[in-house]
Amino acid sequence: MKEKQPTFYEEVINEGLSRKDFLKFCTTMAAFLGLETSGVGQIVHALQTKPRLPVIWFHFQECTCCSESFIRASHPIVASIVLDKISLDYQETLMAASGFQAESAYKTVMEKYPGEYIVMVEGSIPTENEAYCCIGGRSALQILEEAAKNAKAVVAWGNCASSGCVQAAKPNPTGAKPVHKVISGKPIINVQGCPPIADVMAGVVVHLLTFDRIPQLDELGRPKAFYSRRVHDTCYRRANFDAGLFVESFDDEGAKRGYCLYKMGCKGPVTYNSCGIIKWNDGLSYPIQSGHPCIGCSEAGFWDNGPFYQHLPNTGAFGIETTADKIGLGLGVATAVGIAGHAIVTNIRKHRNISNSPTVDSETLKES
Amino acid sequence: MRSRSIPLREVYVWEFPVRLYHWINALCITSLCITGYIIGDPPALMKGTEAYFNYWFGTVRFVHFVSAFLFFFNFVFRTYWGFVGNEFSRWYNYIPLKPSQWKEIIDVIKVDVLQVTHKRIGSIGHNALASFVYFITFLIFVFQCLTGFGMYSAMSNAFLPNLFAWIVPVLGGDILVRQIHHILMWGFILFTIVHVYLVFYHDYIERRGVTSSMIGGWKFIEEDIVDSLDENTNDKTKK
Ligand code: HEM
Ligand code: SF4
Ligand code: SF4
Numbered sequence: 001m002k003e004k005q006p007t008f009y010e011e012v013i014n015e016g017l018s019r020k021d022f023l024k025f026c027t028t029m030a031a032f033l034g035l036e037t038s039g040v041g042q043i044v045h046a047l048q049t050k051p052r053l054p055v056i057w058f059h060f061q062e063c064t065c066c067s068e069s070f071i072r073a074s075h076p077i078v079a080s081i082v083l084d085k086i087s088l089d090y091q092e093t094l095m096a097a098s099g100f101q102a103e104s105a106y107k108t109v110m111e112k113y114p115g116e117y118i119v120m121v122e123g124s125i126p127t128e129n130e131a132y133c134c135i136g137g138r139s140a141l142q143i144l145e146e147a148a149k150n151a152k153a154v155v156a157w158g159n160c161a162s163s164g165c166v167q168a169a170k171p172n173p174t175g176a177k178p179v180h181k182v183i184s185g186k187p188i189i190n191v192q193g194c195p196p197i198a199d200v201m202a203g204v205v206v207h208l209l210t211f212d213r214i215p216q217l218d219e220l221g222r223p224k225a226f227y228s229r230r231v232h233d234t235c236y237r238r239a240n241f242d243a244g245l246f247v248e249s250f251d252d253e254g255a256k257r258g259y260c261l262y263k264m265g266c267k268g269p270v271t272y273n274s275c276g277i278i279k280w281n282d283g284l285s286y287p288i289q290s291g292h293p294c295i296g297c298s299e300a301g302f303w304d305n306g307p308f309y310q311h312l313p314n315t316g317a318f319g320i321e322t323t324a325d326k327i328g329l330g331l332g333v334a335t336a337v338g339i340a341g342h343a344i345v346t347n348i349r350k351h352r353n354i355s356n357s358p359t360v361d362s363e364t365l366k367e368s
Numbered sequence: 369m370r371s372r373s374i375p376l377r378e379v380y381v382w383e384f385p386v387r388l389y390h391w392i393n394a395l396c397i398t399s400l401c402i403t404g405y406i407i408g409d410p411p412a413l414m415k416g417t418e419a420y421f422n423y424w425f426g427t428v429r430f431v432h433f434v435s436a437f438l439f440f441f442n443f444v445f446r447t448y449w450g451f452v453g454n455e456f457s458r459w460y461n462y463i464p465l466k467p468s469q470w471k472e473i474i475d476v477i478k479v480d481v482l483q484v485t486h487k488r489i490g491s492i493g494h495n496a497l498a499s500f501v502y503f504i505t506f507l508i509f510v511f512q513c514l515t516g517f518g519m520y521s522a523m524s525n526a527f528l529p530n531l532f533a534w535i536v537p538v539l540g541g542d543i544l545v546r547q548i549h550h551i552l553m554w555g556f557i558l559f560t561i562v563h564v565y566l567v568f569y570h571d572y573i574e575r576r577g578v579t580s581s582m583i584g585g586w587k588f589i590e591e592d593i594v595d596s597l598d599e600n601t602n603d604k605t606k607k
Contacts, residue, residue, distance in 0.1 A: 219537035244425030272541035328554030
């Protein structure tokens with residue numbers, strides 16, 4: 001028998017927060033999700049009437065930075081309610097239970113809410129040898145497959161669960177794979193970033209709760225509300241990019257003036273994330289604002305995409321520090337040398353064509 | 369004065385649309401390579417000033433994009449002409465499906481590249497090896513347009529670029545798209561160097577007027593070659 005679940009709103013009030021706090025939270029979320037004003041009402045309504053989401057939160061091959069990010073969401077409600085209550089179900093880092101008790105906690109969720117609960121995954125899944133990540137004697141893959149079977153959706157937190165992150169970087173010794181490569185037939189939301197922005201994580205949870213369906217995703221499975229624009233498109237240094245004003249080294253005049261970090265290897269032009277808008281740590285700042293180029297942490301394979309402080313990657317073809325431009329230039333020189341050689345040989349080997357000796361003409365005519 | 373008298377026939381090889389395509393293409397590729405290189409590795413032209421007063425990098429990118437659109441439509445046009453143009457510009461010249469084309473490819477390698485045998489290559493348009501290389505460059509054009517417009521689709525709601533947006537998820541993200549786009553630039557540069565050299569080479573060796581054929585359209589071809597190809601046509605003044 002199902003006991004009645006308290007709604008999200010009831011939990012908030014029980015925690016001692018005011019209705020005003022609650023409404024502020026709903027408004028912020030509506031703004032982050034890019035909803036119209038009426039969307040605020042929808043969120044308020046949903047959080048007041050719907051029971052909270054049953055959630056199982058797994059930690060596989062990861063560093064827990066996603067959880068760390070989440071509990072630093074700009075609005076304390078997220079941390080105190082969403083996460084506290086999630087921990088009631090199953091969250092390895094934050095839950096009080098341990099051992100068999102903990103195991104039974106998530107089994108209970110699976111049995112009580114089939115088709116309703118959400119599986120949230122932090123970390124990648126080793127496939128080379130499943131033993132690289134085991135919890136309670138079972139492998140990450142086994143656990144995930146079992147839990148995902150009756151889940152409503154799977155949320156892949158961060159780069160590890162979305163694309164493998166550092167564990168999957170070459171040579172990927174554990175055969176680490178992201179969720180979407182090992183689970184099929186379930187809606188999977190890739191909440192990218194290393195870690196994802198806390199408010200983005202909260203936004204995804206609120207969206208699931210309010211609209212009862214997964215948010216609109218881009219081709220790489222990321223929620224469009226947060227990942228449809230490049231960091232470059234919302235970067236406040238963009239005017240410097242267009243003006244051709246670039247930081248040339250971290251301590252130069254340009255760096256002090258806040259020029260564009262493109263030549264310091266900024267991956268903003270190829271990275272889709274909300275850093276320029278929502279920013280980090282309660283909207284305080286974001287990497288580029290602090291003078292550091294974007295390293296592309298919300299893109300697949302960002303560890304393998306060349307040095308963070310270089311625009312072009314090293315190809316690894318001839319020695320470790322060769323870029324496509326250096327190889328291209330080398331090939332260009334080689335071609336020029338080849339051409340010079342060919343031209344010389346031509347003048348020797350084809351001198352009869354060149355000087356039109358009549359014998360050649362009749363000879364070649366016969367041959368053709 | 370040295371001179372010689374040999375039976376030659378003027379053949380109209382490259383029709384005006386083909387020539388126009390060629391030079392627009394050359395112009396676009398030059399512009400795209402220069403602006404592309406600058407986009408990939410912008411020089412430190414200015415310092416100690418404010419963004420408010422400048423827009424040179426934006427202009428370079430703008431030129432890149434305008435050239436890119438021109439390049440694309442020009443290429444689309446040439447593809448169309450490959451189905452309606454004269455026999456020398458038709459698509460089947462470029463894809464070696466016939467054994468005779470492969471035979472000529474081997475011949476050209478022996479005669480012109482390695483220079484181990486000396487015989488006359490009798491094709492009037494491009495020789496089979498050249499055609500095949502152009503076919504490969506066409507594939508590079510396609511890929512450069514795919515990656516270019518794929519990147520461009522992130523900053524545009526226009527119809528055309530978004531037709532190419534699918535390349536980004538296929539390659540797993542913009543970064544690889546950008547890297548491939550950058551590497552392919554070197555394909556264009558290397559091709560151009562070799563291409564220009566070989567035009568000079570053929571003009572020097574064969575003296576059929578290859579270079580000027582891309583200006584006026586006519587080549588000077590040995591009469592017996594034209595005759596052998598023209599057996600079925602009686603009108604020997606044209607073709
Ligand atoms: C001859 C053909 C072309 C060459 C050689 C070329 C070369 C380049 C190079 C070297 C870059 C710099 C990449 C980097 O950041 O390292 C670039 C950027 C770019 N190219 Fe091309 N390109 C060509 C055609 C095109 C076409 C057809 C398009 C279609 C729109 C295009 C669109 C772009 C875009 C959008 C960028 C990124 C610019 C930015 O966002 O700052 N390119 N190109
Ligand atoms: S700092 Fe990076 S994201 Fe910002 S404008 Fe420059 S290249 Fe783009
Ligand atoms: S600026 Fe780039 S690297 Fe930094 S957090 Fe944002 S997406 Fe990740």
